[in-house]
Amino acid sequence: MIIDLRSDTVTKPTKGMLDAMLNAEVGDDVYKEDPSINALEKRLADMFGMDEALFFPTGSMANQAALKLHTNPGEQVICDKYAHIYNYEGGGASFNSGISCKLVDGHRGMYTAQQAEAAINPPDFYHSPLTSLIEIENTTNKGGGACWDFEELQKIRNVADQHHLGYHLDGARLWNALIAKNESPKQYGELFDTISVCLSKGLGCPMGSVLIGNKDLMKGVLRVRKILGGGMRQVGFAAAAGLYALDYHFDRLKEDHKKAKEIGEVLSKLSAIKKVETIETNIVIFELNTDVDETQFLNKLNEKGIKIIGMGSNKLRMVTHLDYTDLMHDKLLGILAIL
16 A cells, blocks of 8 residues: 655546546637536636636646736845745746746745735835835745735735735645634635646646636736746647536545644654644644654655655655545554554
8 A cells, every 4th residue: 555645746537536537518718619528617716706817737837827927027036035926836927928926925825915025126216126016925835835924914915005016826736724623715816916726636637727806907817827937728628627527525624633643742752853833724843853863764655556756955744635544644653653
């Protein structure tokens, strides 16, 4: 039995999802004639109470399109030093949009409205880049699946409004935050100008993300997707997976959160572990003691059929997901307990 906890992206479609994909009604999406894609986009736009939505093959492409919509070359986006758009999108902000990132030193990928305001460059000081966008990520990937405080997000919205800045949410794991914090999509739709949501992580789809926004910004999004190489044809098979996941895989995210917390409880009792980050959702980040070799620790787990990710500096990550069964969970807890 292989227990793969490297990411929630390793899931495979369930039988029900495969059946939905097999029976999907499809068309040419470049002509906007794929009924399944159109239905998914409308459902998500309505769910968040926003005007429009557009399907993308990946979350990085959806985020990159959002950056392009909000900015002009030479401008700057404010984001946390842990932000996915800065660390894990291949330098796309500079390559695709010609913009730089102003990094905020937040806590576990989250910063305050006061820090956001302090990061804004004076608009009349032409020596520095013009600040045009504030970006946040919820939940925070590198921050261990941490959830932002909604009141702080509202305060940052006020900062954005006062300084005439755009406000983008990288919601790759927003579904997890909604479940953990008992919040609604419409709360976020009222707050942000654009939101990207991922279907291939917690919801268990084989591919796909959707960018949602209001029509004044989204009017150019189809052209931007084309420029980025994201024109697709009969992609409704992927949309059918997304529609199925929204029906059957959303509420079950609480199971992933419960298992992650139980893993954290066992890890916190091990002599080899220095610290386990607070666990709110499905990501477990823990740090080994300085006298424990990270490579040897990973190899020991590998030998027992357990795959996890090393993040460097003796930090490791586990991510629970749809394919991580109760049987796997019991086996993992037993193995960890005797390490």
